[in-house]
Amino acid sequence: MKPTIYDVAKKAGVSIATVSYVMNNQKVGKKSKEKVLKAMKELNYKPSVLASALTGKRTSTIGFLLPDLANPFVAEMARRVEDRAHERGFNLVICSTDFDTKKEALYTSLLRQKSVDGFILAGGFKNVEVIKELLQENIPVVLLAESHSSISVNSVKVDDFAGGYEVTSHLISLGHEKIAVIAEDVTSSQERIRGYKQALRDKGLEIDESMIVTSDSSWEDGKRLAGELLDISEPPTAIFACNDILAIASIFAARERKLSIPYDLSIVGFDNTLLSRSSDPPLTTVEQPIHDMCSRVVDFLIEEIEGKSKTKQRIIMLPRLIIRKSTGVCRLKNKV
Amino acid sequence: MKPTIYDVAKKAGVSIATVSYVMNNQKVGKKSKEKVLKAMKELNYKPSVLASALTGKRTSTIGFLLPDLANPFVAEMARRVEDRAHERGFNLVICSTDFDTKKEALYTSLLRQKSVDGFILAGGFKNVEVIKELLQENIPVVLLAESHSSISVNSVKVDDFAGGYEVTSHLISLGHEKIAVIAEDVTSSQERIRGYKQALRDKGLEIDESMIVTSDSSWEDGKRLAGELLDISEPPTAIFACNDILAIASIFAARERKLSIPYDLSIVGFDNTLLSRSSDPPLTTVEQPIHDMCSRVVDFLIEEIEGKSKTKQRIIMLPRLIIRKSTGVCRLKNKV
DNA sequence: AAGCTTATTTTAAGCGCTTAACGAACCAGG
DNA sequence: CCTGGTTCGTTAAGCGCTTAAAATAAGCTT
Numbered sequence: 001m002k003p004t005i006y007d008v009a010k011k012a013g014v015s016i017a018t019v020s021y022v023m024n025n026q027k028v029g030k031k032s033k034e035k036v037l038k039a040m041k042e043l044n045y046k047p048s049v050l051a052s053a054l055t056g057k058r059t060s061t062i063g064f065l066l067p068d069l070a071n072p073f074v075a076e077m078a079r080r081v082e083d084r085a086h087e088r089g090f091n092l093v094i095c096s097t098d099f100d101t102k103k104e105a106l107y108t109s110l111l112r113q114k115s116v117d118g119f120i121l122a123g124g125f126k127n128v129e130v131i132k133e134l135l136q137e138n139i140p141v142v143l144l145a146e147s148h149s150s151i152s153v154n155s156v157k158v159d160d161f162a163g164g165y166e167v168t169s170h171l172i173s174l175g176h177e178k179i180a181v182i183a184e185d186v187t188s189s190q191e192r193i194r195g196y197k198q199a200l201r202d203k204g205l206e207i208d209e210s211m212i213v214t215s216d217s218s219w220e221d222g223k224r225l226a227g228e229l230l231d232i233s234e235p236p237t238a239i240f241a242c243n244d245i246l247a248i249a250s251i252f253a254a255r256e257r258k259l260s261i262p263y264d265l266s267i268v269g270f271d272n273t274l275l276s277r278s279s280d281p282p283l284t285t286v287e288q289p290i291h292d293m294c295s296r297v298v299d300f301l302i303e304e305i306e307g308k309s310k311t312k313q314r315i316i317m318l319p320r321l322i323i324r325k326s327t328g329v330c331r332l333k334n335k336v
Numbered sequence: 337m338k339p340t341i342y343d344v345a346k347k348a349g350v351s352i353a354t355v356s357y358v359m360n361n362q363k364v365g366k367k368s369k370e371k372v373l374k375a376m377k378e379l380n381y382k383p384s385v386l387a388s389a390l391t392g393k394r395t396s397t398i399g400f401l402l403p404d405l406a407n408p409f410v411a412e413m414a415r416r417v418e419d420r421a422h423e424r425g426f427n428l429v430i431c432s433t434d435f436d437t438k439k440e441a442l443y444t445s446l447l448r449q450k451s452v453d454g455f456i457l458a459g460g461f462k463n464v465e466v467i468k469e470l471l472q473e474n475i476p477v478v479l480l481a482e483s484h485s486s487i488s489v490n491s492v493k494v495d496d497f498a499g500g501y502e503v504t505s506h507l508i509s510l511g512h513e514k515i516a517v518i519a520e521d522v523t524s525s526q527e528r529i530r531g532y533k534q535a536l537r538d539k540g541l542e543i544d545e546s547m548i549v550t551s552d553s554s555w556e557d558g559k560r561l562a563g564e565l566l567d568i569s570e571p572p573t574a575i576f577a578c579n580d581i582l583a584i585a586s587i588f589a590a591r592e593r594k595l596s597i598p599y600d601l602s603i604v605g606f607d608n609t610l611l612s613r614s615s616d617p618p619l620t621t622v623e624q625p626i627h628d629m630c631s632r633v634v635d636f637l638i639e640e641i642e643g644k645s646k647t648k649q650r651i652i653m654l655p656r657l658i659i660r661k662s663t664g665v666c667r668l669k670n671k672v
Numbered sequence: 673a674a675g676c677t678t679a680t681t682t683t684a685a686g687c688g689c690t691t692a693a694c695g696a697a698c699c700a701g702g
Numbered sequence: 703c704c705t706g707g708t709t710c711g712t713t714a715a716g717c718g719c720t721t722a723a724a725a726t727a728a729g730c731t732t
Contacts (some may be wrong), residue, residue, distance in 0.1 A: 049451070050450070053386050055688075070411055074406065078411075079406035091429050091447070093429050113384065114395070353683080353721080362721095363680075367683085368680080393720080
């Protein structure tokens with residue numbers, strides 16, 4: 001059996017309270033302290049987090065809900081969040097929600113039963129009711145790469161509007177005028193679309209709503225949607241995909257139609273994942289400062305957990321356009 | 337405050353024992369049962385996992401240690417494991433160990449303090465001492481995509497020997513005779529190398545140990561090693577990388593040297609990740625039955641947790657060679 | 673209707689730890 | 703040598719739940 005505090009106390013010849021006090025660095029006489037420490041060493045004693053959490057201490061565990069761990073961008077975020085959390089002495093319970101409000105509600109509920117100290121909700125967390133509930137019950141929550149304007153909740157994200165704006169400006173500067181967007185059904189995509197529209201407006205180009213389509217975030221759907229866009233009579237000359245996977249799916253759709261990239265079609269992704277560097281051709285994309293965002297979100301949450309945070313904040317970081325080989329001068333430019 | 341079992345008992349007008357019994361589906365009179373259920377509904381009562389675990393019940397939480405969550409293959413495994421675990425009512429605490437024996441020891445220790453019900457150790461879990469310790473203390477453990485012949489522990493993995501053999505045979509059939517291997521410092525790579533050597537032997541080719549190099553699994557190191565291999569006076573005509581990332585890093589190294597693939601150099605990866613499909617050129621690689629492996633490993637662990645498993649097993653699944661565009665006929669063949 | 677079973681509940685003792693409250697031991701001052 | 707203030711340590715209640723054992727209620731028999 002694993003040793004308990006009683007075993008340590010007996011071995012050290014003191015009461016369990018004394019043992020507890022030395023573990024928590026409370027005032028304890030030098031001699032007892034030594035005896036206890038010695039006993040702990042000898043028994044290789046590790047206190048039970050369960051028991052101490054039951055008395056009101058933290059579990060040092062964070063619930064991390066994200067859309068899909070298999071998505072490389074998400075996985076990378078998870079890794080960064082994990083690193084920072086460990087540095088701060090926390091573990092992560094990770095759950096993929098698949099953008100499913102039912103799962104979101106289920107997992108938050110389950111994790112609360114397990115007494116996690118707080119939640120990081122990443123990507124497109126949809127269930128606003130759940131967030132409100134957590135907030136109302138004073139459970140620490142921070143949103144990552146997402147924000148809901150309707151509620152007052154801490155969040156850390158990239159400036160999606162700026163990202164969309166930059167991408168679109170870049171495309172326009174290459175002569176593209178008919179630019180499609182393949183979005184995801186999440187708030188960040190909405191922001192990027194806002195940026196996209198603003199850029200079009202600023203250059204005096206008209207906005208064609210039929211050029212904006214929303215995917216279910218899967219590779220397959222991305223490819224299907226890109227295909228549909230390319231099959232219309234006057235197809236777009238550029239596609240702005242709201243993540244790298246959708247962008248690569250678009251490359252595949254284009255390839256099936258014998259379109260060469262960027263000669264016949266320019267494609268831009270988002271996230272600057274490993275995928276974007278190794279694809280054929282390498283993707284022009286938008287880098288998110290994952291590292292900073294994730295460290296920040298963890299620190300932020302822990303502040304809340306420790307009750308140090310005063311006011312709600314929304315932290316917005318700047319994205320960076322990375323130009324690679326998937327975008328080029330619009331071939332139709334001369335015709336116009 | 338969250339409602340406790342006392343609140344439910346009071347509201348239902350019964351003792352807490354009765355409430356506990358209805359939660360655990362013990363014999364309880366119809367009337368009391370209804371009253372309790374009603375009270376639970378009304379209070380939106382959720383029992384504390386902490387408290388019940390303290391009395392000896394499961395936490396329904398699995399510790400999942402893997403080398404690096406940011407690696408797409410690993411992330412995909414994590415996703416599958418997670419799915420199956422959730423189906424079976426378990427959550428995952430995920431930790432990246434970076435092949436670091438210190439971290440392996442630290443994280444297992446931490447998670448044990450948190451009373452996880454068992455461990456899945458994935459990828460290249462190096463710290464055999466830790467595994468032995470877990471085994472000795474009767475803590476359920478299953479290895480995933482890894483096995484240590486020196487100890488008797490449950491494991492689920494692909495037949496790495498067969499994978500290495502197939503890759504090499506494929507390359508040989510294309511006329512390659514000088515085939516390099518970029519391995520990882522893990523047991524699965526050792527197996528693949530065994531398969532590689534066997535294939536060479538079976539075709540009467542000689543084995544050149546200098547063609548076998550071991551990376552630290554990072555992209556950068558893969559690229560560096562591939563570069564070194566290509567810079568020798570009689571470079572290999574094919575590279576077998578032990579995972580897709582290393583393969584793509586090799587592509588980059590080749591590209592820097594103006595080598596075209598597969599014309600000047602054939603490259604094979606392993607794992608069949610998203611990366612291998614979207615790279616330039618798409619990679620010939622080996623598919624692991626991730627889905628099955630991961631379901632199996634979870635079921636396996638849960639059997640152990642529930643005390644249903646009798647004997648230790650090693651489950652080996654078959655890999656499948658997927659031929660894409662990164663391998664081709666050896667250009668030097670005619671010269672020979 | 674007493675006596676005996678059986679079905680249903682309650683009592684109460686933990687699980688391993690924290691912490692407020694209390695007590696003992698010690699030292700200085702008077 | 704007694705009083706009051708410190709310092710260290712112990713006692714014991716409690717966190718929310720489980721479960722063996724005891725108590726009570728209900729049902730049958732004769």
